[in-house]
Amino acid sequence: MARARNRPALVAHGGAGNAGPGVERPERRRGMMAAMRQGAGILRANGSALEAVVATVAALEDHPLFNAGYGSLLNSEGNVEMDASVMFAEPVAPGPSARGKRVRSDESDYTVSAGAVAAVSRVRNPIMLARAVMEHSPHILMAGAGAENFARKVGIRLERPEEMVTERARERWRARKQQAGILGAEAAARAAMGHGTVGAVAVDVHGGIAAATSTGGVPGKLFGRVGDSALIGAGTFAHAFGAASATGQGEAIILTALCREAVLALGDGSPQAVAREAILEMIDATGAEAGVIIVDRRGRIGYAHNATSMQVARYDPAGGLQHLWLAPIATARHP
Ligand code: ASP
Numbered sequence: 239m240a241r242a243r244n245r246p247a248l249v250a251h252g253g254a255g256n257a258g259p260g261v262e263r264p265e266r267r268r269g270m271m272a273a274m275r276q277g278a279g280i281l282r283a284n285g286s287a288l289e290a291v292v293a294t295v296a297a298l299e300d301h302p303l304f305n306a307g308y309g310s311l312l313n314s315e316g317n318v319e320m321d322a323s324v325m326f327a328e329p330v331a332p333g334p335s336a337r338g339k340r341v342r343s344d345e346s347d348y349t350v351s352a353g354a355v356a357a358v359s360r361v362r363n364p365i366m367l368a369r370a371v372m373e374h375s376p377h378i379l380m381a382g383a384g385a386e387n388f389a390r391k392v393g394i395r396l397e398r399p400e401e402m403v404t405e406r407a408r409e410r411w412r413a414r415k416q417q418a419g420i421l422g423a424e425a426a427a428r429a430a431m432g433h434g435t436v437g438a439v440a441v442d443v444h445g446g447i448a449a450a451t452s453t454g455g456v457p458g459k460l461f462g463r464v465g466d467s468a469l470i471g472a473g474t475f476a477h478a479f480g481a482a483s484a485t486g487q488g489e490a491i492i493l494t495a496l497c498r499e500a501v502l503a504l505g506d507g508s509p510q511a512v513a514r515e516a517i518l519e520m521i522d523a524t525g526a527e528a529g530v531i532i533v534d535r536r537g538r539i540g541y542a543h544n545a546t547s548m549q550v551a552r553y554d555p556a557g558g559l560q561h562l563w564l565a566p567i568a569t570a571r572h573p
Contacts, residue, residue, distance in 0.1 A: 494520045
């Protein structure tokens with residue numbers, strides 16, 4: 239018997255954090271919608287959720303107003319160091335499978351596979367390198383110069399590190415340094431709480447479920463710091479039940495394994511309820527700011543955050559394409 243076709247859906251985020259300069263909002267909206275059209279086009283043509291999330295995230299990495307790929311913010315030394323990860327859960331026919339780890343849902347067997355890169359400075363699209371790690375290496379996470387060496391081997395072009403630095407990122411870095419001189423490093427980092435990390439989650443008509451996340455990291459980060467966006471289970475997770483991508487203070491997202499917790503909770507609730515609960519639990523545990531987007535295997539969507547603002551866009555066949563500047567959730571548990 240042929241498998242029922244799933245309802246496709248795609249959600250992307252452009253980061254949770256401060257609202258960012260108002261003058262940049264129209265262009266950030268435009269950039270987000272252009273990226274969504276690429277991802278949604280793939281799903282409409284019955285393409286895979288993996289292709290859709292990678293295309294969406296890569297388009298956002300190419301846009302200089304997002305803190306990922308070209309346009310990433312700079313670390314304490316004034317250099318770009320980027321993290322990215324991708325995970326794909328694919329329904330499989332019974333029998334031995336070529337790749338990935340087998341997991342079960344109530345309805346079918348899935349294989350899950352993942353790839354990630356940390357602290358890379360020389361690739362324009364870290365998400366594509368993360369995908370290459372997943373598809374062409376026996377590993378899941380590669381870092382720094384070794385990851386870049388692997389990029390060269392799989393035919394991904396290496397840039398000179400300075401080619402990844404935009405004038406906007408350089409100016410912000412200078413301003414932050416000045417502020418740190420006046421306020422002290424910690425206060426300056428809090429004041430600069432960034433935005434612009436990108437991520438996407440999708441489900442396709444074949445039942446494939448994927449998540450992808452990419453970032454230049456948090457403002458004021460130390461040279462060598464790696465955040466949640468490189469870590470499967472923290473910033474990115476996909477499983478038979480659904481997929482999630484996170485944004486916000488990476489250390490808190492890592493401590494709470496935010497995306498894995500959220501996806502595994504999908505057995506008990508709607509993506510919207512799960513997203514809200516995941517953020518409330520993160521607040522209880524850490525008091526930090528973060529956001530999450532979720533899709534479940536039925537194509538239902540959820541998102542929540544407790545920062546000042548979060549940029550989100552969504553696509554499903556019923557609602558079409560929509561863009562939102564999402565307000566923070568009410569943080570009382572029983573409002
Ligand atoms: N979560 C990212 C990190 O900690 C930053 C962000 O989402 O704004 O690297």
